Amino acid sequence: xxxxxxxxxxxxxxxxxxxxxxxxxxxxxxxxxxxxxxxxxxxxxxxxxxxxxxxxxxxxxxxxxxxxxxxxxxxxxxxxxxxxxxxxxxxxxxxxxxxxxxxxxxxxxxxxxxxxxxxxxxxxxxxxxxxxxxxxxxxxxxxxxxxxxxxxxxxxxxxxxxxxxxxxxxxxxxxxxxxxxxxxxxxxxxxxxxxxxxxxxxxxxxxxxxxxxxxxxxxxxxxxxxxxxxxxxxxxxx
Amino acid sequence: xxxxxxxxxxxxxxxxxxxxxxxxxxxxxxxxxxxxxxxxxxxxxxxxxxxxxxxxxxxxxxxxxxxxxxxxxxxxxxxxxxxxxxxxxxxxxxxxxxxxxxxxxxx
Numbered sequence: 592x593x594x595x596x597x598x599x600x601x602x603x604x605x606x607x608x609x610x611x612x613x614x615x616x617x618x619x620x621x622x623x624x625x626x627x628x629x630x631x632x633x634x635x636x637x638x639x640x641x642x643x644x645x646x647x648x649x650x651x652x653x654x655x656x657x658x659x660x661x662x663x664x665x666x667x668x669x670x671x672x673x674x675x676x677x678x679x680x681x682x683x684x685x686x687x688x689x690x691x692x693x694x695x696x697x698x699x700x701x702x703x704x705x706x707x708x709x710x711x712x713x714x715x716x717x718x719x720x721x722x723x724x725x726x727x728x729x730x731x732x733x734x735x736x737x738x739x740x741x742x743x744x745x746x747x748x749x750x751x752x753x754x755x756x757x758x759x760x761x762x763x764x765x766x767x768x769x770x771x772x773x774x775x776x777x778x779x780x781x782x783x784x785x786x787x788x789x790x791x792x793x794x795x796x797x798x799x800x801x802x803x804x805x806x807x808x809x810x811x812x813x814x815x816x817x818x819x820x821x822x823x824x825x826x827x828x829x
Numbered sequence: 830x831x832x833x834x835x836x837x838x839x840x841x842x843x844x845x846x847x848x849x850x851x852x853x854x855x856x857x858x859x860x861x862x863x864x865x866x867x868x869x870x871x872x873x874x875x876x877x878x879x880x881x882x883x884x885x886x887x888x889x890x891x892x893x894x895x896x897x898x899x900x901x902x903x904x905x906x907x908x909x910x911x912x913x914x915x916x917x918x919x920x921x922x923x924x925x926x927x928x929x930x931x932x933x934x935x936x
Contacts, residue, residue: 618915637832647836648843649843653839657835671842674839676873679869680870681846681847683867685846685848686866689850700851701848703851705847763930765929771881772921774877774878776904778875778878781870786867790872791874792875793872795878795879798880799880802884813875814869818869821867822865822868825864
């Protein structure tokens with residue numbers, strides 16, 4: 592029997608609000624989800640395998656990188672390292688949410704970890720930052736799962752639709768523009784201090800200068816330089 | 830088969846990073862990791878975004894970079910003003926789309 596059974600009365604408002612907030616954010620992910628599906632479907636990897644990155648990796652930037660590198664015939668180590676570097680920000684999210692999840696039952700934390708991705712983190716941390724700290728443990732968990740599961744389902748459907756529609760989506764829609772804008776809007780909330788700006792400028796500048804290097808290496812180099820510069824600037828201020 | 834195996838390795842690694850602190854409910858990472866972690870997000874996202882934004886085809890060019898920069902600035906402004914993700918995204922996209930359409934029509 593599920594621990595949430597019989598408690599639906601008390602958590603129903605949190606579930607409803609989680610679904611509502613999640614759907615509002617999902618609207619912004621429609622162009623990127625469709626574009627991602629269409630791009631990975633034509634990257635030279637079997638379309639079903641390409642779509643499987645949605646449930647397996649559940650993070651658009653890493654999915655895009657992994658499938659494009661695989662399609663371009665990159666070595667296994669480069670693909671794995673590149674995708675893991677792109678997803679390494681999940682570590683930060685995991686650290687940041689841990690204090691709010693410490694009073695959740697263990698098995699629900701395993702599920703919560705699987706659902707952890709940028710928009711879910713953003714909504715959950717905004718709610719847990721309120722004066723009431725997001726309410727009782729059960730309400731916090733219910734809100735998180737409602738946001739996470741709603742977004743997960745939408746992501747599977749959106750990317751699946753993109754894969755299926757890859758051949759019929761007109762090029763004049765310029766869906767490829769959605770990805771960089773979506774990433775930019777993930778980046779903006781992170782620019783909270785000088786160290787973050789320095790890390791972003793150094794990382795982005797390095798990756799841009801190194802974009803002539805073989806696929807994926809520019810990103811690894813940019814990430815390393817950005818993290819180093821961020822730590823230097825941040826360390827000096829601390 | 831090789832491709833599926835690679836994806837499964839990435840999936841396991843990604844899940845491990847998501848679960849690392851959330852599942853163990855350890856609130857504090859080691860000091861050295863804690864010092865570097867805050868810079869991972871800005872560095873990686875900028876390293877992904879900037880090349881695609883400024884040089885979609887590998888080279889910086891006026892025809893491609895200017896509409897992209899305008900769209901990025903519009904999205905930034907809208908996000909600052911409204912704090913509303915769909916508004917910022919679709920505002921920036923609309924500007925970029927119009928610029929792209931104008932360029933498509935001109936060529």
